[in-house]
Amino acid sequence: MSLLEHLERQISGLSPSHLPSLHFVVAYSAGIDSHVLLHALWKLQQVKKTPFTLSAIYIHHGLSENADLWQQHCADVCAGLNxxxxxxxxxxxxxxxxxxxxxxxxxxxxxxxxxxPTDSIVMLAQHQDDQLETVLLQLKRGAGPKGLSGMDTYFTSAKPGASQQNVHFFRPLLDISQQQIQHYAKEQSLVWQEDESNQNTDFERNFIRRDVAPLLNERWPHIAQSVARSAKLCAEQQALLDEVSLEKLQPLRKPNNTLCVKGLLALTEAWRIQVVRLWLDEQNILSPSQAILSQLSNELLLSAQDATPIIQWQSWQFRRFEEALYVITVPKDVKSCSTVLSLSKKYELPLSLGSVELVSAQHLADNKPFLAIDGSDNSPELGKITLSFGGFSRRFTPHNSPHSKPLKQWFKQWHIAPWERCHIAVISQNERIVGLLRKGAFLPSQHSADLRARGDFAYGLCYSGE
Structure with missing residues (x-):
C-alpha cells in the first residue's frame, strides 16, 4: 500500500460525527516528515477530492540560527500549495x-x-521509526505498559481557559516507515530543510536514531514493525487496566478532587499505585517514579494523625489532610511579616495574592469586598492598622462566635489545610485582630461585623482581586 493510500484510509477512519467538519492543521517543521504529510494531504484534496480543510502551523523555538529560514521555507511551500x-x-x-x-x-x-481552531485535528508526522525510538527510550527509563505503548495515534487536548473547546491530535503515519517517507519525497521532488541539531547525539533520541537503530535494523530488518505491534498490544492492555482502575477509583473520590486514605489503604499495594497513577493522569500530572509511589503508603498514608508528611517530585507534592490524599503544586510560602497600613495607600500582597487599600467610608465601592474598621467622623484616629502573615497563636473572635481561640485552632475547626494557612492575611487594629483575608474574602471579627451592621464606621479595608 502506498503512503497516499494509507493516509486516505487513515482519514476515512476518522468519524466526523462529533465534529462540525474536518479541518486538518499540519504541524509543519520544514523537515521531510511534516513536508511529506502536508503534501500528501494536499494531494488527497486535489486528486482524490477528499473533503477537508487544510492549513499549517510552524512553531519557532528560537534554538537554531536557521529557524527564521525554516519559517520562511514553510511559508513559501504553503503559498505554493495555496x-x-x-x-x-x-x-x-x-x-x-x-x-x-x-x-x-x-x-x-x-x-x-x-x-x-476549536475541534480541528492537528496532524503530526511521527512515523514507525519514531515509534521505535520512543519505545526504546521508555525501556531505558524502566517504563511499564503505559510508557511502552509509545505514542498515541489519537488524543485530545482542551484549549486553555475553555474546558468545552478541544483540539484533537492525530498521527496518521505511525505505520509508515522512514524509508516510505523518503521514497514519497523523492517521487514528488520535494525540497525540505534539515535541522542541524539532528546530528547531535548528546540528545538521546538522536543517539538512538543514528547509532542504535541502524544496528537493530541491520540485524532485524523488521524490528520497527515488531516494536510497533508490541506498542499497540501494550496500549490495549493499558486500556483494560485503566478500565478496572477507574472502577476502583470512583468510590475513593472525595471533595476538592482528593482521595479517601482509608479506601486507598484497603487496596493492595499494586492497585493502590495504579489507582493513584490514573488519578494523576486525569489531572494531566506526570506521575512520579515507581520508587516515589512506593513511599506513599508508609511515609504518608500510614503516618500519624497529627503528622504533616510531604512527598515531593518535580513541582508537585502529595499531602495528607483530614483522611484525604491531596496532590498540589509545591506551595510558595509567605514568610511571617507585618506591615503598617496607611490611609489611601495601596499595599500589594505577596505572591500576587491581590492588593488592599485603607480608605474612608465614602470611597468604599459596593462591588468590592471590604472590612469595616473602627473609627468615626467625630473621632477619626484609627490607631495602628497592621496586615500580617503568620503569628497564628494569637486569639481571634470571628463573626457569629461568642468564643475567642488561637487562630490555629480556628483553622483546624474550619478545615483549612496547613499549606493554605500561610496565605491568610491577619488584619489588626491596635494589636487586636479585626479580621482575616483568605482567598479574596474577608472574615470579620465580631466587633467589625457589629460596626458594619450599625453603619458605625468611617473607614474600610478594600480588597482588589488576585
Whole structure:
C-alpha cells in the first residue's frame, strides 16, 4: 500500500460525527516528515477530492540560527500549495533544569493547542521509526505498559481557559516507515530543510536514531514493525487496566478532587499505585517514579494523625489532610511579616495574592469586598492598622462566635489545610485582630461585623482581586 493510500484510509477512519467538519492543521517543521504529510494531504484534496480543510502551523523555538529560514521555507511551500499558513514563536527557559527536548516539545504542543481552531485535528508526522525510538527510550527509563505503548495515534487536548473547546491530535503515519517517507519525497521532488541539531547525539533520541537503530535494523530488518505491534498490544492492555482502575477509583473520590486514605489503604499495594497513577493522569500530572509511589503508603498514608508528611517530585507534592490524599503544586510560602497600613495607600500582597487599600467610608465601592474598621467622623484616629502573615497563636473572635481561640485552632475547626494557612492575611487594629483575608474574602471579627451592621464606621479595608 502506498503512503497516499494509507493516509486516505487513515482519514476515512476518522468519524466526523462529533465534529462540525474536518479541518486538518499540519504541524509543519520544514523537515521531510511534516513536508511529506502536508503534501500528501494536499494531494488527497486535489486528486482524490477528499473533503477537508487544510492549513499549517510552524512553531519557532528560537534554538537554531536557521529557524527564521525554516519559517520562511514553510511559508513559501504553503503559498505554493495555496494552503493557509500561520507561525508563532515560543520562549524556552533553558535554566530551569528541564531537558531542551522535553521543554521544546511541551511548548510546541501548548502553542499548537492555543492556535489551532476549536475541534480541528492537528496532524503530526511521527512515523514507525519514531515509534521505535520512543519505545526504546521508555525501556531505558524502566517504563511499564503505559510508557511502552509509545505514542498515541489519537488524543485530545482542551484549549486553555475553555474546558468545552478541544483540539484533537492525530498521527496518521505511525505505520509508515522512514524509508516510505523518503521514497514519497523523492517521487514528488520535494525540497525540505534539515535541522542541524539532528546530528547531535548528546540528545538521546538522536543517539538512538543514528547509532542504535541502524544496528537493530541491520540485524532485524523488521524490528520497527515488531516494536510497533508490541506498542499497540501494550496500549490495549493499558486500556483494560485503566478500565478496572477507574472502577476502583470512583468510590475513593472525595471533595476538592482528593482521595479517601482509608479506601486507598484497603487496596493492595499494586492497585493502590495504579489507582493513584490514573488519578494523576486525569489531572494531566506526570506521575512520579515507581520508587516515589512506593513511599506513599508508609511515609504518608500510614503516618500519624497529627503528622504533616510531604512527598515531593518535580513541582508537585502529595499531602495528607483530614483522611484525604491531596496532590498540589509545591506551595510558595509567605514568610511571617507585618506591615503598617496607611490611609489611601495601596499595599500589594505577596505572591500576587491581590492588593488592599485603607480608605474612608465614602470611597468604599459596593462591588468590592471590604472590612469595616473602627473609627468615626467625630473621632477619626484609627490607631495602628497592621496586615500580617503568620503569628497564628494569637486569639481571634470571628463573626457569629461568642468564643475567642488561637487562630490555629480556628483553622483546624474550619478545615483549612496547613499549606493554605500561610496565605491568610491577619488584619489588626491596635494589636487586636479585626479580621482575616483568605482567598479574596474577608472574615470579620465580631466587633467589625457589629460596626458594619450599625453603619458605625468611617473607614474600610478594600480588597482588589488576585
Amino acid at each position: 494552503v493557509e499558513f500561520a507561525s508563532a514563536k515560543v520562549t524556552l527557559d533553558l535554566s530551569n533544569g528541564k531537558g531542551i527536548e522535553a521543554q521544546a516539545r511541551d511548548a510546541r504542543y501548548a502553542k499548537l493547542v492555543e492556535m489551532a
